[in-house]
Amino acid sequence: MKATTATSRHWATLLATCSLCLSAATALAVGPVAEAPAACPDLDPVVKKRPLIDINTATALDLRCGLEGVNDALAKKIVDNRTYIKVEDLLDMKVLNSGTFQNNQSRLTVSDPGGAGKPAAKPK
Numbered sequence: 001m002k003a004t005t006a007t008s009r010h011w012a013t014l015l016a017t018c019s020l021c022l023s024a025a026t027a028l029a030v031g032p033v034a035e036a037p038a039a040c041p042d043l044d045p046v047v048k049k050r051p052l053i054d055i056n057t058a059t060a061l062d063l064r065c066g067l068e069g070v071n072d073a074l075a076k077k078i079v080d081n082r083t084y085i086k087v088e089d090l091l092d093m094k095v096l097n098s099g100t101f102q103n104n105q106s107r108l109t110v111s112d113p114g115g116a117g118k119p120a121a122k123p124k
Helices: 002-030 060-066 072-080 098-107
Strands: none
C-alpha cells in the first residue's frame, strides 16, 4: 500500500508541475494584450452623411472611421506617405488599391500642401 500512495503522490506532483509549465508557456506565447483601436464617433444624425476627408490633414482615426475598407495599418500608410497633390496620388503611390480608392473617391479631398489646409485649386 505504501508504494501505491507514494506513486499517487508522485503523479499528483508531476501533473501539478506540468500544469504550471503549460500555464506559463501559454502566457508567454500570447504575449501582452494589444490596446483596442479607438472607437469611431457616430455620424451627426442631422447631416446623415460623412464629411469630406482631407488626406493631407486628417488623423489616422479620421481616415479609419471615415473611409470604407481602411483599417489602422492603411490609415497609418496614408499618413506616412503625405504630402499629396491630388487624391489620385493614393493610387499612383500605391497607397490604396483601385477598389478601395473607387469606394472612397467621392469622400476624398486634398488641401494645398503649402497652403495650411486651404483646398487645392481644381485642375482646369
